[in-house]
Amino acid sequence: MSADRCPTGARPGTPDARPLRAAPLRVSRTLPLLVAVAALAAAPLVLRACADAQPPARPGAPTDTLPAGVSVRLDYDPRVRPGVAVLPVAGQHGDSVRAILQRDLDYGDRVTVLTGKAADAPALPGGRVSYDLAKTLGALAVVEARLTSGGIRVTLHDVANRRVLAARDLPVTGLPLSAQWRLSIHAAADETERWITGVRGIAATRVLFVRERRVWMVDADGENARPVSDGGALSPAWAPGGDLFVHAVLDDAGRQRIVARSIATGTSRTLASGGTTNITPVVAPDGQTVVYAHGEETGTDLFAVPMAGGASRRVTVGRGTDNVSPSFSPDGRRLAFASGRSGHPEVYIADADGTGAELLTDFDFGERNYRSNPDWSPDGRVVAFQSLTNGQFQVMTLSLRDRTVKRHTDAGRNEDPSFAPDSRHVVFTSTRTGVPQLFVLDTETGRTRQLTTGGSSRMAAWSPPLVGAPAAGAPR
Amino acid sequence: MTPTRARVVRTVVLGTLALTSLAACRRKPTPTPTPSGPTAEELARADSIAKANADRARADSIAARERAVRDSIAAANRTRDEALAAARAALTAPVYFDYDAAAIRDDSREQLEAKIPLLTANPGIRIRIAGHTDERGSDEYNLALGQRRAASVKAFLSERGVDAGRVEIVSFGKERPTCEGQDESCFSRNRRAEFELTAGGESLTVPR
Numbered sequence: 001m002s003a004d005r006c007p008t009g010a011r012p013g014t015p016d017a018r019p020l021r022a023a024p025l026r027v028s029r030t031l032p033l034l035v036a037v038a039a040l041a042a043a044p045l046v047l048r049a050c051a052d053a054q055p056p057a058r059p060g061a062p063t064d065t066l067p068a069g070v071s072v073r074l075d076y077d078p079r080v081r082p083g084v085a086v087l088p089v090a091g092q093h094g095d096s097v098r099a100i101l102q103r104d105l106d107y108g109d110r111v112t113v114l115t116g117k118a119a120d121a122p123a124l125p126g127g128r129v130s131y132d133l134a135k136t137l138g139a140l141a142v143v144e145a146r147l148t149s150g151g152i153r154v155t156l157h158d159v160a161n162r163r164v165l166a167a168r169d170l171p172v173t174g175l176p177l178s179a180q181w182r183l184s185i186h187a188a189a190d191e192t193e194r195w196i197t198g199v200r201g202i203a204a205t206r207v208l209f210v211r212e213r214r215v216w217m218v219d220a221d222g223e224n225a226r227p228v229s230d231g232g233a234l235s236p237a238w239a240p241g242g243d244l245f246v247h248a249v250l251d252d253a254g255r256q257r258i259v260a261r262s263i264a265t266g267t268s269r270t271l272a273s274g275g276t277t278n279i280t281p282v283v284a285p286d287g288q289t290v291v292y293a294h295g296e297e298t299g300t301d302l303f304a305v306p307m308a309g310g311a312s313r314r315v316t317v318g319r320g321t322d323n324v325s326p327s328f329s330p331d332g333r334r335l336a337f338a339s340g341r342s343g344h345p346e347v348y349i350a351d352a353d354g355t356g357a358e359l360l361t362d363f364d365f366g367e368r369n370y371r372s373n374p375d376w377s378p379d380g381r382v383v384a385f386q387s388l389t390n391g392q393f394q395v396m397t398l399s400l401r402d403r404t405v406k407r408h409t410d411a412g413r414n415e416d417p418s419f420a421p422d423s424r425h426v427v428f429t430s431t432r433t434g435v436p437q438l439f440v441l442d443t444e445t446g447r448t449r450q451l452t453t454g455g456s457s458r459m460a461a462w463s464p465p466l467v468g469a470p471a472a473g474a475p476r
Numbered sequence: 477m478t479p480t481r482a483r484v485v486r487t488v489v490l491g492t493l494a495l496t497s498l499a500a501c502r503r504k505p506t507p508t509p510t511p512s513g514p515t516a517e518e519l520a521r522a523d524s525i526a527k528a529n530a531d532r533a534r535a536d537s538i539a540a541r542e543r544a545v546r547d548s549i550a551a552a553n554r555t556r557d558e559a560l561a562a563a564r565a566a567l568t569a570p571v572y573f574d575y576d577a578a579a580i581r582d583d584s585r586e587q588l589e590a591k592i593p594l595l596t597a598n599p600g601i602r603i604r605i606a607g608h609t610d611e612r613g614s615d616e617y618n619l620a621l622g623q624r625r626a627a628s629v630k631a632f633l634s635e636r637g638v639d640a641g642r643v644e645i646v647s648f649g650k651e652r653p654t655c656e657g658q659d660e661s662c663f664s665r666n667r668r669a670e671f672e673l674t675a676g677g678e679s680l681t682v683p684r
Contacts, residue, residue, distance in 0.1 A: 234651075235616060254606050254646025256619075276623045276645050280616050293620065297627040297645060300620040322620035338617055344576070345617055372614040386614065393614075415614065459615065 082196060085114040085139040087123045091147055093176050097185055101145060103221055104189035104203035107449070109425070109442040111196055114139055131162045141165075141196050145188070147172070152188050156195045166195045179224045186220070187467035202420045204467040207427050207451065208236035208245055209438055210459040215247050217263075218438075220420075220462075222451050229261060230268075235459055239283045239307070242466045246271070246281040246290055258292050260307065272305050272312055280325045283307065284352075285332040291315060291352075293324040302326050302337060302354065315354040327376045327383070328352070336360060336383050338372035347374045347385050347398075360398060363405055365389060371396075373416045377423040378464075382443075384417035384426055395428050397443060408441055409448075417441075418462045427451060429458040559682045564673070566590045567603070571629065573667040576613070578624040580632050588632055591671075595638050597683040600676035604644045605629050608670065610663035611650045622647030629669045644674065 084105055089098040106113045113119075114137060122134040122142050134142050134157070142157040148169065155167040170188045174180025183204055190201035205220045208228070215229035215236045229236075229247060236247040244262045257273035258281045272278050277295030284291065287307060294303040294312065300322045302315040316323045321341040328335055332352060339348050342359070346369060350357035360383060361371040370388035377384070381400055386393045387407075393415040395408045408414075412432030419426055426441045438451040438460050514522070569591075571584035580588065595601060607622030607629075626645035634640045655662040 234619075250619075250648070250651060254604070254648055256647075276626070276647055277619060279619050293616075295620060295623050295647075297623075297630065300623060322617065322624065324616050324620050325614070338614065340617070340620075345614065370613065372617050 081110060081112045082140040083114055083138040084111045084141045084143060084196060085119045085122055085134055085137065086143045086145070087129070088120055089145045089147070093147065096177060097145055097147060097152065100182060100185045100203075100221070101143060101189045101192065104186055104201060105143075105193060105196075107203065107221065107440070108193050108197075108201045108422075109445055109447055110193065110199065111141070112138075129157050131157070131159050134159045143192055152185065154188050154192055156192060179219065182219060182223065183467060190465075190467075199422060200465070202422050202425060202465075205421060205463045205465060207418075207438065207463065208238065208247075208461045209452070209457050210234055210236065211452075211455045211457050215245070215261075216457070218452060220440075222453075225452060225454070228263065228266070235280050236461050237280075237282045238461055238463050240285055240287050240464055242464045245461070246283055246292075248279045248281060248292075258290065258305070260290070269309070271307070271309065272303070282326050282328060284328055285330055291326045291328070291335065293326070295322070300324055302335070315352075316350065316357070317354065325373050327374045329376050330378050330380045336374040336376050336385075338374065338385075344368060345370050345372045347371045347383065349383075361385065361387065362403075367391075375418050375426075377419045378421050379423040381423065382419075384419060384443075386415040386417065386428075395426065395441065397426075406443070408443060408446065414439075416459060418460050420462045421465050425462075427460040427462050429460060556682075560680055563594050563680050563682045564677065567594050567601070567673060567677075568671045570668045570670045572664060573625055573669070575610070575663070575667065576621070578607075578621065578628040580628060588629065589636070592633065592636050592638060593683045594680065595633070595642070597681045598676060599642075601673060601680075602642045602644070602675040604646060604672045604674045606670045606672065607645070607647045608652060608666055608668050609650045610666040611653060612663065613650070615650060619647050619649035619651075622649045625667075625669050 086098055086102045086105070088094065089101075102113050102115070102119070105111050118137045118139075121137060122130045122139065124130050129142050129144065131142075134140075140159050142159060144155040144157065146153045151169050151172050153167065153169050156165045157163070158165040168191065170184070170191060172181060172184040172188075174182075174184065186201075186203035186205075189203045193199065193201035193203075203220055206217050207220065208215055208217050210216070210233060211227070213231050213233060214227040215233045216225055217228045218225040230249075232249045232251050234248045234250055236245050238245050239260075243264065244260055246258060246260045249257050249259055255273075256276070256278040258271045258278050259268045260271055261268040271281070271290055272292060272294065275294055275296040277293060277300050279293050281290050281292035283289070289304050290307055291302055291304045293300050295301070299318050299320040301318045302323055303312045304315050305312040315335070316337070316339075318339065318341060321339060322345075323337055323339045323341070325338045326335045327337065334349055335352055335354075336347055336349050338345050339357070340346075341348075346359055347361040348357045349360045360374070361369070365387075367388065367390075370393075371385055374383050374385040376382075382397045383400065384395065384397045387396045389407065393413050394410065395414045395417045397406050397408065397417075398404070399406075408426070409428070409430065412430050414428055414430045414432070417426045417428040420440075424443055426443055427438055428441060429436050430439045432439075433450070436456045436458050437453065438457045439448050440451050441448045566587075569587050571587055572581065573579070574581065595603075605626040607624065607626035609618040609621050609625075613621070623645065626647055630640065630643045630645050633643060650666070653662075653666045654668075655665055657663075
């Protein structure tokens with residue numbers, strides 16, 4: 001497969017002749033199975049080659065840190081998002097499965113999910129699919145799902161080419177309708193989205209947040225919100241494997257420490273304590289180090305401690321200023337953080353050893369600046385943060401490639417953004433409904449949905465993918 | 477009643493009786509064969525009356541004196557309790573800060589300086605200074621600002637002779653507001669450093 005198949009950017013105004021971006025994954029009926037497997041194996045190579053074809057970084061700007069092997073997010077024109085029909089799912093819990101698949105594809109903001117009778121129509125008696133009806137109704141893809149013992153079989157139909165594009169048996173674990181069972185269905189939706197758009201969905205993820213002095217966890221679709229820590233907890237952050245998280249503890253006497261907590265067992269251990277301040281921990285992408293903010297009396301600086309435990313070492317030399325809220329670049333080589341070293345909080349970027357700090361939020365809206373809570377996108381291209389704008393915090397993103405700044409919110413107070421694994425969706429805290437709640441934002445289209453309800457919710461952290469992508473193998 | 481006084485009373489009583497009897501004589505010479513002075517019985521009765529009166533007067537005087545002593549002790553205790561309460565209040569009075577600042581304000585200096593003689597007079601006292609912020613600003617950055625405020629107060633005190641080892645600082649950031657309003661009157665009350673006696677607060681020596 002040649003590089004000219006690489007998507008190099010949106011071509012505005014060009015009607016999308018090949019809405020299904022899964023071309024590298026096309027399985028031809030006429031070729032032997034081996035070629036299909038080879039095509040699938042070659043797909044990551046194609047996508048990596050596409051990454052190499054990126055335009056060079058602007059001189060002087062921080063170099064792009066896109067790690068090898070990660071799927072490039074395909075650009076597409078939102079005006080021609082492919083319509084997708086998810087057919088009724090037979091059997092017990094079929095309605096739930098269908099609703100989860102529909103909602104997950106909708107929340108991905110890359111396809112338009114048909115609803116109501118239109119979505120039922122292409123299903124013909126005998127289990128066949130009517131491509132003509134699907135086409136008439138504007139569906140370019142039809143998704144069929146069937147629960148099997150211990151799993152779910154998902155079949156994707158390519159309407160334009162009138163054939164099955166892909167089909168796979170995926171595992172389903174946990175009691176029906178439990179959080180674990182839902183996670184399996186979400187993973188099936190994510191895989192389906194990858195077949196349709198080339199980008200894996202983010203449905204099989206969870207968000208940690210703080211409510212009533214505890215860390216809580218909620219599914220990416222807003223279900224199953226539940227506490228996962230003891231009291232006094234602040235600032236949760238995921239380890240890259242999704243199996244544990246770190247957070248700060250502020251006790252009733254005001255003492256602060258950093259702990260790591262296992263999600264499966266609920267056990268926690270202290271990583272750092274002492275002094276006055278121990279807050280905003282994050283785990284390095286290699287999972288080995290935790291960087292956090294530590295203060296004694298004169299200022300607060302970033303320190304690093306091994307995840308396995310041990311002595312802390314200083315990272316930033318703030319000389320009495322306050323330096324908090326670190327966020328790693330995806331290659332682990334740099335840190336974004338908030339610092340008051342200029343007299344008011346701004347976002348800086350430094351090397352992971354604390355050297356070479358430079359101002360990232362080097363722009364002025366004409367008022368006394370206050371920028372904080374940076375989050376580096378998983379694809380390395382963008383840093384999200386909050387910025388005081390007309391007296392209120394708003395969620396912003398700054399492109400590292402060209403330093404352009406984009407504002408994503410306007411009503412109420414909006415702060416503390418955290419990227420989803422797709423580097424496109426962001427969860428943040430908003431007071432727009434009165435009580436602080438978490439909202440999910442699509443940075444491409446601006447669409448926003450409320451994630452949490454009930455008690456006050458803040459300090460959100462979006463998980464890495466929690467279900468591994470299925471190994472390449474025979475899809476039919 | 478003192479013995480002297482009792483004698484005086486007895487003398488007065490006897491004299492009165494004597495005069496009364498003389499007056500009786502002067503009015504009318506009567507052939508009644510009465511004795512010229514008080515009888516032994518009357519004398520004894522007068523004595524016992526006088527003694528009873530003297531005893532009662534003495535008891536009243538003692539009671540009054542005891543009452544006076546109790547009252548002055550109670551008054552002294554009240555004054556001391558008030559002084560202790562005032563001392564504790566002075567030690568734990570919070571101080572307030574300007575927005576996004578940790579510098580000691582002019583109106584806080586007097587309050588902080590009032591704590592120093594109490595801390596000096598009571599070397600066993602240990603205090604914990606907790607820094608707080610209003611609810612504007614980033615949640616996490618405010619924890620650092622709270623530390624900055626507590627540290628600023630500690631530096632003020634230790635520059636004026638308070639041993640730093642007796643002072644612990646903590647920060648609550650915006651996590652423990654005293655009020656929830658969205659107005660400056662609430663914001664200004666939340667931008668504070670609070671003081672807690674963590675040792676030695678039971679009995680204070682109040683310097684004069």
